[in-house]
Amino acid sequence: EDQVTQSPEALRLQEGESSSLNCSYTVSGLRGLFWYRQDPGKGPEFLFTLYSAGEEKEKERLKATLTKKESFLHITAPKPEDSATYLCAVLLRAGNNRKLIWGLGTSLAVNP
């Protein structure tokens, strides 16, 4: 069964304390992996797309990496405004179509 698991469920960091969020997947026919950020009362906001193992993308304090089994979202020297829920979603081949499977997210709180 295709599955996407994010860990930890929740993470609390001090401002400046770097860490990583994990998105592991067991799917067949990976076509891409997305990272989104979701603030309370808002819809998910797109961050990155990764397509193949070894690929990396960066944006400000965030860096996303991809292996054949998992993706990491590294947060370097986080600030309180980085507090949000981070969602990953895996795009896989489903017959002639594509299917998106979402993880449950990691809730990140950064204390000043």
Added chain:
Amino acid sequence: EAQVTQNPRYLITVTGKKLTVTCSQNMNHEYMSWYRQDPGLGLRQIYYSMNVEVTDKGDVPEGYKVSRKEKRNFPLILESPSPNQTSLYFCASRYSGGGNQPQHFGDGTRLSIL
């Protein structure tokens, strides 16, 4: 400003009273989709539309209807709402092309069915 607009943002209603949640996008996207988000279950797709007059079921379509008469609008219809449809709903849109285009989401509609 590029955006997906949902209305209403909040709605409390009663079982069996038909309701419609509207969704409009101004990015000329071909693909539009509806999701519900529930604690412990994450985002689940209800229906999607590849283009005007083309709609298809997602993972949890029971109890919902959609229509796509215009490219920019994709309303979600609950003909006879029930309490198990109490949830946070999101509309999303993207360009077509293999599914690897990122989706743009609205800010959500919180529905409570009593």
